[in-house]
Amino acid sequence: MRHEPRPGASPFERLGAHFDEVDRVCPDCGFEDADGRWTTTTTGDRVSYRHVCPSCGSIRKRTLDVGDR
Numbered sequence: 001m002r003h004e005p006r007p008g009a010s011p012f013e014r015l016g017a018h019f020d021e022v023d024r025v026c027p028d029c030g031f032e033d034a035d036g037r038w039t040t041t042t043t044g045d046r047v048s049y050r051h052v053c054p055s056c057g058s059i060r061k062r063t064l065d066v067g068d069r
């Protein structure tokens with residue numbers, strides 16, 4: 001199922017959907033967290049993502065610069 005970005009959707013929503021689709025497999029143990037979610041934290045122009053693997057407990061972090069575009 002795909003969610004098309006709607007006009008007016010925030011950049012955060014679009015980035016979140018992106019991560020949901022492509023990055024659910026833990027690089028450490030290979031567990032696919034099908035129901036997993038990246039926790040999003042926004043600080044200014046920066047979005048931080050955090051995901052904890054339910055299988056091995058590995059924590060992954062991503063930081064994106066959103067900026068004004």
Ligand SMILES: [Zn+2]
Pocket residue numbers: 026027028029030031053054055056057058
């Ligand atoms: Zn894992």
